[in-house]
Amino acid sequence: MNDLKxxxxxxxxxxxxxxxxxxxxxxxxxxxxxxxxFYVGQSQLAFSRIxxxxxxxxxxxxxxxxxxxxxxxxxxxxTIELLSSQSAQFDIxxxxxxxxxxxxxxELTPCFNVSLNxxxxxxxxxxxxxxxxxxxxxxxNKLIHEAERSVKAEDTQRWLQELD
Numbered sequence: 001m002n003d004l005k006x007x008x009x010x011x012x013x014x015x016x017x018x019x020x021x022x023x024x025x026x027x028x029x030x031x032x033x034x035x036x037x038f039y040v041g042q043s044q045l046a047f048s049r050i051x052x053x054x055x056x057x058x059x060x061x062x063x064x065x066x067x068x069x070x071x072x073x074x075x076x077x078x079t080i081e082l083l084s085s086q087s088a089q090f091d092i093x094x095x096x097x098x099x100x101x102x103x104x105x106x107e108l109t110p111c112f113n114v115s116l117n118x119x120x121x122x123x124x125x126x127x128x129x130x131x132x133x134x135x136x137x138x139x140x141n142k143l144i145h146e147a148e149r150s151v152k153a154e155d156t157q158r159w160l161q162e163l164d
Contacts, residue, residue, distance in 0.1 A: 002084040010068065011076040011147035014054075019047040026082040027097055028104065031064050033078055036124055037108035039064040042101040046082045055140070063112050067130040069143075074127070076147055 002025055010031075029046040031038040031053075043049030057065020068075045083089070085100040093099035105113045109121045112130075123129060138146075 003087045003089075004084060005087070006080075006082040008080050008082075009076070010078040010080055011150050013050065013080045014076075014144050014147040015151055019045065023047050023082060025086070026084050028083040028085055028100060030081045030083075030104065030108065030110070031068070031078055032081065032108075032110075033124075036121055037110040038067065038078070039110050039112045040101060040104045040108060042085070042097055050080060050082075058140070063130045067112065067127070070128045070130060070132045070134055072135070072143060073146065073150075076150060 004022060004026065006023060006026065024045060024047070026046045027044055028040070028042050029050055030040045031050075039053075041049060041053075053062040053065040054068060055065065056062035057067070057069045060066055068078065083104075085097045086095050090096075090100040090103065093103055102116050105116045109117055109119055111121050111123045114120055128135075
């Protein structure tokens with residue numbers, strides 16, 4: 001069994017340039033904020049598939065990727081979760097990847113999973129829908145640098161609080 005579950009902010013995900021070795025077996029992923037799940041997906045290498053969504057969002061090839069970019073910079077605080085279909089959580093579905101994905105979609109009712117999802121969660125009104133125009137049309141490199149600055153500021157703030 002592999003019960004490793006990664007939960008990381010999008011801004012921290014963006015500054016990881018290569019998939020860590022212990023993440024390579026993670027085959028399920030989701031995009032969410034504190035209250036709402038936006039999308040659940042599967043891939044043999046979830047890390048790479050998330051990047052495909054993000055890159056595809058610029059050209060409209062991924063609804064969740066586009067949603068991330070039209071809601072930037074608020075979206076940099078979204079959470080990315082990576083899971084394994086081989087974890088104990090999926091014992092009941094005998095670790096079948098397709099069925100594990102369906103189980104997550106059924107449990108979380110994400111906004112953008114419309115197939116296999118009888119009642120997708122409505123998109124919270126605090127976010128722009130994916131078909132909105134880009135408010136900040138920067139290159140991916142500029143967005144990554146913005147995420148890096150935010151991570152650094154967050155880490156500095158945490159360090160200063162630990163000193164008090």
